[in-house]
Structure formats: structure tokens, C-alpha cells
Amino acid sequence: MLLAHPVVLEDLVERYKALAVLRADQGSAASRQEYEDVAYSLCLATGTSDIDAALVAASHHLPGARPADDSLLSGEAPG
Numbered sequence: 532m533l534l535a536h537p538v539v540l541e542d543l544v545e546r547y548k549a550l551a552v553l554r555a556d557q558g559s560a561a562s563r564q565e566y567e568d569v570a571y572s573l574c575l576a577t578g579t580s581d582i583d584a585a586l587v588a589a590s591h592h593l594p595g596a597r598p599a600d601d602s603l604l605s606g607e608a609p610g
Contacts, residue, residue, distance in 0.1 A: 535576035540589040543573045547582070 534540075547569045550556075555566040570582045577588035 534578070534592055537593055540573075540576060541593050543569060543576060544586065544589050544593070547573055547586070 535543075547566075550562070550566045550569060553562075555562040557563075570585070573585040573589060574580060574582060577585045577592075579585040579588050
């Protein structure tokens with residue numbers, strides 16, 4: 532399976548998280564559409580079918596990810 536370049540994945544993840552913080556899914560029609568488009572693009576770029584799986588898949592392909600952990604998901608090093 533082809534995966535998006537890590538820079539593309541990182542941009543999509545950051546855009547998705549920013550839109551989620553802003554609660555774009557509950558905003559105007561335009562903001563809801565952007566939120567859905569970014570989520571769809573992230574799923575497409577990672578070959579997954581839901582946003583939670585897409586975020587996990589992207590985290591494993593971003594610079595700084597360690598094998599077999601979700602270090603980028605929580606922002607904390609495993610203890």
C-alpha cells in the first residue's frame with residue numbers, strides 16, 4: 532500500500548486536531564465541510580476507514596515515532 536509522505540500526514544493530522552479543538556464539526560456549513568474533508572483525506576492517505584484508525588496509522592509514520600508504540604498520540608514518552 533502506498534502511504535502519503537510524512538510531511539503530508541503531519542499536515543493533515545495538525546489540521547484535523549486544530550479543527551477538532553475549534554469544534555469545527557459543530558460550526559458553520561463551511562467549517563463542517565472542511566473538518567469532514569480533512570478527516571476523509573487523512574483516512575485516504577493512511578488506507579483506513581475511520582478517523583481514529585487514521586490518526587494511529589499516521590502517528591506510526593511521522594518522524595519521531597518509535598516502533599510498536601503510540602508515543603505521538605499522547606505526547607508523552609512511555610513510562
